[in-house]
Amino acid sequence: MGTKQLVSTTINGEPSQFLCEARQSLLEVLRNETGLTGCKEGCNNGNCGACTVMLDGQPVNSCLVLGLEVDGKEIQTVEGIAQENELHAVQQCFLEGAALQCGICTPGFIVAAKALLDENPLASEEEIRFQLAGNLCRCTGYDKIIRAVMEAGKQMAETTTS
Amino acid sequence: MKDFDYCAPDNLQAATALLAEHGDRARVLAGGTDIIVQLREGLRSADCVVDIKNIPELMVLDYSSSQGLTLGASTSCHRVYTHAELPTAYAALVDASKIVGGWQIQTRASVGGNLCNSSPAADTIPALIVHQASCQIHGPDGSRDVPVADFCTGPGQNILQSGELLVTLQLPAPAANSSSAYERFIPRNEMDIAVAGAASWIQLDSSGETIEDARIALAAVAPTPVLATEAAESLRGKPANEESFAAAGELAKNVASPIDDMRGTTEYRVHLSSVLTRRTLARALARIQQGQG
Numbered sequence: 001m002g003t004k005q006l007v008s009t010t011i012n013g014e015p016s017q018f019l020c021e022a023r024q025s026l027l028e029v030l031r032n033e034t035g036l037t038g039c040k041e042g043c044n045n046g047n048c049g050a051c052t053v054m055l056d057g058q059p060v061n062s063c064l065v066l067g068l069e070v071d072g073k074e075i076q077t078v079e080g081i082a083q084e085n086e087l088h089a090v091q092q093c094f095l096e097g098a099a100l101q102c103g104i105c106t107p108g109f110i111v112a113a114k115a116l117l118d119e120n121p122l123a124s125e126e127e128i129r130f131q132l133a134g135n136l137c138r139c140t141g142y143d144k145i146i147r148a149v150m151e152a153g154k155q156m157a158e159t160t161t162s
Numbered sequence: 163m164k165d166f167d168y169c170a171p172d173n174l175q176a177a178t179a180l181l182a183e184h185g186d187r188a189r190v191l192a193g194g195t196d197i198i199v200q201l202r203e204g205l206r207s208a209d210c211v212v213d214i215k216n217i218p219e220l221m222v223l224d225y226s227s228s229q230g231l232t233l234g235a236s237t238s239c240h241r242v243y244t245h246a247e248l249p250t251a252y253a254a255l256v257d258a259s260k261i262v263g264g265w266q267i268q269t270r271a272s273v274g275g276n277l278c279n280s281s282p283a284a285d286t287i288p289a290l291i292v293h294q295a296s297c298q299i300h301g302p303d304g305s306r307d308v309p310v311a312d313f314c315t316g317p318g319q320n321i322l323q324s325g326e327l328l329v330t331l332q333l334p335a336p337a338a339n340s341s342s343a344y345e346r347f348i349p350r351n352e353m354d355i356a357v358a359g360a361a362s363w364i365q366l367d368s369s370g371e372t373i374e375d376a377r378i379a380l381a382a383v384a385p386t387p388v389l390a391t392e393a394a395e396s397l398r399g400k401p402a403n404e405e406s407f408a409a410a411g412e413l414a415k416n417v418a419s420p421i422d423d424m425r426g427t428t429e430y431r432v433h434l435s436s437v438l439t440r441r442t443l444a445r446a447l448a449r450i451q452q453g454q455g
Contacts, residue, residue, distance in 0.1 A: 002165055022168035022211065025198070045199045047353065049266055058240065058269040064198045065270070066191075068168050069213060112265065133352030134264025 007071045011036070012080030020067035026060075027051045029067035030077060038078035038107040042136070049135035052108035053077045059115045061134070078107035081114060089152040089159075090114045097148035101139035109135045113149045121157040125150060163202045170213040174300055174329065177214055182302040182325035184210045190327060192220075192236040193270035195263065196279045219329050220274075225251065230335040235274030235328040239286075240265075242273060252333060253449055254289035254342035254361040254442075261285055261346070264353055274328050277313060280320045280386070281355075287314065287387040288361035288379035289344045293333045301326035311379075314386040339374075340365035343445035346381065347434045349425070356382040357426040360414070360438035364446045366402055373397045373406065378439055383418035383431050390414040393439065407443040411436035 004019040011034065018033040027044075030036045030053065042050030044063045051062040054076035081088045090113050093099070100106045109132065116123060116131050123131065128149050129142075137145060171177045181188050189197055189208035192215065200206040214220050215236050222234040223241055225248060233242070239259035242248055249256045255273070262271055262285050276286045277297070287310065295310040302325045310331070314320050322328065342363040348354035359381030367374045376397040378390040393413035400406040420431035 005168075021165060023163040023165045023201075025163075044202065046195055046263065046267055049264070052266055055269075059266045060269050061195075061266045064194050064267075066168065066194065066198070066211075066213075068170075069191075069194075069215075116265075130352060131265055134266045 005068055007067060009070050009072070010074045012076055018067070022066065022068055024067045025063050026053070026055075026065040026067050026070055026075075027062040030062060030075075033067075036077050036079055039111075040104050040107060042104065042108075047134075047136065048105070049108040049112060049132075050105050052111045052135065054111060054115060059112050059134075076111070078110050081110060088114060089155045090117065090149070093148040093152040093155070094145075097144050097151060099140065099144040099148035105135060105137040105139075109137070109145060109149075113152065117149065117153045117156050121153040121160070123150075123153060128153075163198075164204075164207065166201070166208050167210045168213065169210060170216050172216040174217055174219060174327070177212055177217055178300055178302055178325060178327055180210065180212050181327060185324045188212055190214055190278070192272045192275040192278075193238060193267075195267050195271040196275060214327065222330065226335075227251070228335055231331075231333040233273060233331045233333065235278070235330060236272045237274070239268040239271050239273060239276075243268075251336045252289070252293050252342070253446070254292055254344040254363065255286060255333075257344040258285040258289040258361070261352070274331060277310065277331070278320060278322065278328055280314045280316075280318050282314075282317050282384060282386055283356040283359070283382035284387065285344065285346060285356060285359060285381060288359055288381045289342070290331065290333075291379035291387060291389060292342055292361045292363035292377040294377070295331045295333045297328055298330045298332060299326050300329045305329075307332075311389055316385050337365050337375075339368070339370065339450060341446045341449035343442040343449065345438050345442050345445070347426075347438060355425070358382050358418075358420070358431045358434035358438055360435065360442045362439060362442035362446050364397065364402070364443060364450070366447075366450055370451070371401060373400050373402050376410070376443070378410065378414055378443075380414065380418060380435055380439070383420040383435050388417050390417045390435075390439065392416060397443075402447050404440075404444065407440045407447075408436075410443060411440035414439040 040050040042048035187209040220234040220236040346356035346359035418435040
């Protein structure tokens with residue numbers, strides 16, 4: 001107990017290693033050991049989604065994953081979504097649509113929304129609301145978030161067909 | 163979180179040896195969506211956490227229309243509901259898997275873990291019951307099979323003995339002219355814990371007019387998920403229509419003995435038992451008629 005183990009992963013496409021105790025969650029490790037403070041601790045029990053990251057291509061609540069569980073796995077955080085100084089459509093639409101106020105939920109929403117739109121860019125409003133039910137927002141009332149996601153989806157669909 | 167040792171064995175023998183060695187100071191880690199919260203909040207404690215996701219038998223998902231489904235205890239809800247054939251073969255289980263928490267939970271949470279957490283309000287357990295799932299359990303003294311209907315013994319309690327591990331769930335091949343459904347009542351639209359839930363399964367005769375067989379199980383209205391045996395048996399030989407379903411719904415109330423709490427009163431939960439029974443029977447029928455059964 002109290003001993004740290006070495007974990008080797010790929011984070012946002014780059015090899016990354018860190019030491020962590022068994023009891024440290026992936027959320028704690030990302031924020032405190034790797035300096036990737038994009039993911040946030042909103043509830044620490046899997047209800048709010050502010051800690052959402054991609055693990056081997058699937059969105060997860062990083063507060064419910066142990067740091068030791070990700071050895072050999074691939075992680076993508078919100079920091080890995082923009083490409084070469086160009087914001088992703090989801091990020092751009094959040095900005096232009098004013099889909100954030102305090103911004104605490106925003107990294108989790110962006111990671112989850114991008115994952116949703118990658119699979120289904122023309123998802124309906126109902127599908128988006130259902131699929132993003134694991135992301136909670138206390139500020140916006142969700143309306144502008146959903147509109148931003150739908151707009152981003154439209155742009156992503158147009159990009160793939162043009 | 164209080165510290166613990168973490169082990170990730172890659173075979174069944176090593177896992178059961180660890181669980182036997184540490185007894186009730188060991189906790190199994192599958193998806194982590196229940197146990198990590200509980201460890202953090204002090205509801206459960208462990209000196210040794212045994213991650214079972216590297217054990218191949220626990221991660222399987224094998225389905226054929228002749229052999230049925232073998233579902234590893236750690237296989238995620240997400241893998242269940244995104245499978246091409248399971249939404250038709252085990253509609254109630256897929257209904258339930260889609261609403262255990264949200265997307266980020268479903269990519270990690272397992273049906274086996276939902277069962278072993280043994281909440282009376284667990285969504286997948288009534289579905290497993292009406293699908294007649296059985297549990298393959300491995301322990302220091304060997305293996306045993308237990309019907310899922312006998313698995314839970316009380317809130318958070320089940321028949322697993324110290325050192326035992328749920329390995330797989332086995333669901334029989336779907337019968338012809340049958341389908342199922344699971345529905346729950348929650349105050350919000352998503353993410354809640356069931357105030358009441360019902361899973362129904364029906365099989366029609368070859369005419370498609372008469373119910374040959376039925377099974378109904380309820381969530382969150384008793385200390386464990388519970389079979390509404392009388393209600394289900396009353397449907398045999400009855401016409402497959404709203405009137406039969408309403409009558410079964412009334413009978414289902416008799417097995418509901420819910421608590422009164424902030425999520426719902428006893429009276430409301432009993433009422434919901436009949437409504438959800440009726441609705442899931444109707445949905446199962448609609449699925450058969452639409453060729454999904």
